[in-house]
Amino acid sequence: MQTISPLLSSELEMAYAIAQAGHRYPGQLETFLAQQGHAYLNLKVMEITKMVGFAITQIVQDEASLLDLVIHPVAQRRGVGRQLLLALIEQLQRRSVQTLWLEVRISNAPARALYQQLSFNEVFVRSGYYPAEKGREDALILARALTD
Structure with a gap:
């Protein structure tokens, strides 16, 4: 059984x-630890007593940026990421957030498919955004309207 709840600073x-x-x-760990506080909505996914994933989201006025969403490799391909993203969207809508932004590696086909299924739209390409084995990799910038 999976539960989604706020990610605590102690976690x-x-x-x-x-x-x-x-x-x-x-x-970097320091950057990761700094992504908390009143401007962030951070969630975790638990399976029984073990954390298997999380989402880090920054909110600025009526927009949010999904900075990181990770599911542990042993829990991938079971719909955990979809559940987490849907829960995040629901909570952002309750906070009257209008748009959710994110970036994804061009090569990350599973994540891109999930975002497409959940009505994210490609806005532009950010060249050389991610480190890669050979040089840099482009990122797709995606957005989804959270209001009707």
Whole structure:
């Protein structure tokens, strides 16, 4: 059974361990730890007593940016990311957020498919945004309106 709830500051190091397992190039721990406070909506997914994923979202006025959404590799391909993203969208709508923005690696086909299924639209390409094995990789910038 999965539950989605706020990610507590005491759980950030556990979430960062998931980021390290789920990303080829995880960001710096200091940056990760700084992404909390009143301007953030951070959620976690628990399976029984184990955290299997999280989302870090910054809110500025009526817009939000999904900074990171990671599901541990052992929990991927089971709809956990979809559930987390839908819960995040619902909470952002309750806060009257109008638009949710995110970026995704061009090569991340599973994430791109999920975002397309959930009505995210491609806005533009940010060249060389992500580190890659050979050089840099482009990011797709996506947005979804959260109001009718």
